[in-house]
Amino acid sequence: MTDLARWRDLVRLARGYRRPILGAAALSLLGTLLALTQPLLAREAVDGAAAGSLPWPVIGALTGLFAAQASALALARYVQAHTGEKMTRDLRRTVTVHLLRVRLSALDDGRIGDLIARACGDTAAVKTLIAQSLGTGVAGVAGLAAAIVLLGWLDPWLLAAVVVLFGGSFGALLAVVRRVRIASRAAQTAEGLLAADLERALGGIRVVRACRAERLEAERLDTSAGRAYLANLRMAGMVALSGPANDLAVSGAFLTVLLVGATRVSSGAMTLGELVAFTLAMTYLAAPVYEIFQAVSAVQQGSGALHRINEVLALPIERDRPVAVAPVRGATRRTVPVLEFRDVWFGYEPGRPVLRGVGFAVPARGQIALVGPSGAGKSTIFALAERFYEPDRGSVLLHGRNAAVTSYARHRAAVGLVEQDCPLLAGTLRENLLYGAGPVSAGELRRVLAMTGLTTMVAGLPDGLDTPVGDHGRRLSGGQRQRVAIARCLLSRPDLILLDEPTAHLDPDSELALAATLHEVSSVCALVVIAHRFSTVRSAGRVLVVDGGAVTADGGHDDLVRSSPFYRRLAFAGTGEAAPPNHPVPDSPATWAPLPAARRLSG
Numbered sequence: 341m342t343d344l345a346r347w348r349d350l351v352r353l354a355r356g357y358r359r360p361i362l363g364a365a366a367l368s369l370l371g372t373l374l375a376l377t378q379p380l381l382a383r384e385a386v387d388g389a390a391a392g393s394l395p396w397p398v399i400g401a402l403t404g405l406f407a408a409q410a411s412a413l414a415l416a417r418y419v420q421a422h423t424g425e426k427m428t429r430d431l432r433r434t435v436t437v438h439l440l441r442v443r444l445s446a447l448d449d450g451r452i453g454d455l456i457a458r459a460c461g462d463t464a465a466v467k468t469l470i471a472q473s474l475g476t477g478v479a480g481v482a483g484l485a486a487a488i489v490l491l492g493w494l495d496p497w498l499l500a501a502v503v504v505l506f507g508g509s510f511g512a513l514l515a516v517v518r519r520v521r522i523a524s525r526a527a528q529t530a531e532g533l534l535a536a537d538l539e540r541a542l543g544g545i546r547v548v549r550a551c552r553a554e555r556l557e558a559e560r561l562d563t564s565a566g567r568a569y570l571a572n573l574r575m576a577g578m579v580a581l582s583g584p585a586n587d588l589a590v591s592g593a594f595l596t597v598l599l600v601g602a603t604r605v606s607s608g609a610m611t612l613g614e615l616v617a618f619t620l621a622m623t624y625l626a627a628p629v630y631e632i633f634q635a636v637s638a639v640q641q642g643s644g645a646l647h648r649i650n651e652v653l654a655l656p657i658e659r660d661r662p663v664a665v666a667p668v669r670g671a672t673r674r675t676v677p678v679l680e681f682r683d684v685w686f687g688y689e690p691g692r693p694v695l696r697g698v699g700f701a702v703p704a705r706g707q708i709a710l711v712g713p714s715g716a717g718k719s720t721i722f723a724l725a726e727r728f729y730e731p732d733r734g735s736v737l738l739h740g741r742n743a744a745v746t747s748y749a750r751h752r753a754a755v756g757l758v759e760q761d762c763p764l765l766a767g768t769l770r771e772n773l774l775y776g777a778g779p780v781s782a783g784e785l786r787r788v789l790a791m792t793g794l795t796t797m798v799a800g801l802p803d804g805l806d807t808p809v810g811d812h813g814r815r816l817s818g819g820q821r822q823r824v825a826i827a828r829c830l831l832s833r834p835d836l837i838l839l840d841e842p843t844a845h846l847d848p849d850s851e852l853a854l855a856a857t858l859h860e861v862s863s864v865c866a867l868v869v870i871a872h873r874f875s876t877v878r879s880a881g882r883v884l885v886v887d888g889g890a891v892t893a894d895g896g897h898d899d900l901v902r903s904s905p906f907y908r909r910l911a912f913a914g915t916g917e918a919a920p921p922n923h924p925v926p927d928s929p930a931t932w933a934p935l936p937a938a939r940r941l942s943g
């Protein structure tokens with residue numbers, strides 16, 4: 341990132357806060373100007389005192405100036421801090437809203453912990469950038485110019501000595517600042533990686549415990565923490581070095597001025613009052629120099645954070661491409677397929693297709709089962725049906741129209757999804773059931789709870805529907821979570837429900853009850869069910885066999901027993917029933933076939 345780009349990013353960010361930033365700069369400048377008038381009055385006061393009479397009006401004016409300067413600077417600092425906080429809040433809002441809309445494909449590779457660190461830590465770092473740079477920097481430059489003019493007017497020879505000393509130290513400081521930027525970027529990256537590792541360990545804490553991998557994870561976190569420690573240490577070293585270097589330059593300059601000034605006073609080239617005025621004015625030179633240094637160093641540190649935030653904001657988001665089309669209503673809605681895949685090709689990575697020309701249509705009513713070996717692409721079909729990903733080729737149609745012309749929100753309101761592991765959100769059972777459902781009457785809620793066999797469970801909970809379900813719904817059993825997820829989906833009244841193996845966690849009785857529920861549901865909307873068990877397949881009127889990313893068979897039970905070896909295995913394996921004589925059951929179940937090599941194991 342070039343210096344120019346860094347400053348451009350900063351200016352773009354500051355644009356919306358022009359008024360408070362300029363206000364703070366004006367107040368800082370006012371403080372500096374008030375300070376710069378003080379040496380002139382001090383000279384009068386000291387020369388008056390040296391002549392034997394204290395000039396009280398001058399001393400009064402000086403005191404007033406001190407108070408006015410302090411008030412202006414205090415107000416400037418408050419306005420800066422306020423602007424910094426506001427900017428952090430706004431940035432956080434922008435980043436979090438963006439993250440919630442980022443395309444899932446962009447998150448597949450991303451490390452969630454790192455994104456959280458960017459949304460929380462880096463946005464806070466930008467606050468320092470604002471608090472320490474913009475207003476202060478502007479006022480610092482103006483103050484420095486005014487102080488130089490005043491010093492030159494008081495004594496050009498002394499000024500020349502000061503400029504040489506300050507100039508040298510300022511040059512050295514700028515070199516340090518450059519290193520601060522590099523160290524700061526490394527520190528922020530290390531912090532992000534640490535957060536990502538922590539999120540990984542805590543997100544999978546049960547796996548970590550069950551695999552007795554606490555030590556392994558602790559070592560991993562320790563390595564990340566060590567990296568962050570070293571990077572932060574390097575930065576702290578740079579910053580620590582720069583402070584005393586600046587102090588040294590200031591002390592050296594003062595000493596020089598006092599020595600040269602004393603000689604000039606004794607030779608009669610300047611009065612004591614002029615020397616005091618010059619020394620006082622010099623303190624106001626040191627302040628702007630330090631402010632400019634602070635501003636440049638804050639820009640170096642904060643621009644790393646800003647860059648990381650900009651990377652988040654550059655992640656592609658789901659953008660609706662609204663097209664003015666009349667809504668599909670009434671009879672058409674019931675006669676056209678609710679969902680259709682037409683020759684859909686899709687891969688998570690370029691050149692590695694997972695779906696290869698998938699085509700099928702889902703009528704507005706009825707139940708379809710999706711079967712196939714593990715890794716065949718069934719969940720991927722669901723992900724595309726829900727528009728988590730867009731096809732590389734071919735099209736997905738909702739109610740006969742290309743899904744791309746519908747907004748994401750409307751599409752997802754029409755297509756409900758219940759995933760296999762049914763994650764719930766931390767909160768109460770009621771919040772989870774009504775999540776995204778819109779207004780639901782008490783009667784409807786009761787009916788859906790009864791349909792999904794949850795009535796008894798809810799009655800047994802200490803606070804009924806208001807019982808908290810815990811993080812990811814962990815206080816509920818797998819089967820309960822699944823039924824809650826199905827109930828939640830039913831309450832949002834979609835036109836199509838996608839269920840990923842709904843009986844995976846159910847006992848035989850609940851399975852029977854759910855089969856009856858699904859049968860009932862399929863009379864009011866369409867249902868597509870990924871089924872690994874034949875019992876789920878049985879209640880579907882039609883079955884699609886997915887293999888190797890394509891639909892290899894499509895039909896009813898009898899057709900598929902004849903035409904699909906995979907279906908025959910599914911239907912007869914473990915039942916003790918013989919496969920039809922002309923269709924022997926292969927030795928090993930297909931679900932045991934090795935998974936295709938891929939970065940992510942299929943769900």
Ligand SMILES: Nc1ncnc2c1ncn2[C@@H]1O[C@H](COP(=O)(O)OP(=O)(O)OP(=O)(O)O)[C@@H](O)[C@H]1O
Nearest residue numbers: 688694714715716717718719720938940941942943
């Ligand atoms: N987010 C992802 N990034 C990369 N590859 C993925 C991703 N999700 C799935 N895959 C790969 O895509 C292929 C199909 O996976 P998918 O989950 O659709 O299979 P599936 O038929 O649902 O399997 P299962 O029955 O085991 O759930 C697999 O090879 C899987 O590893």
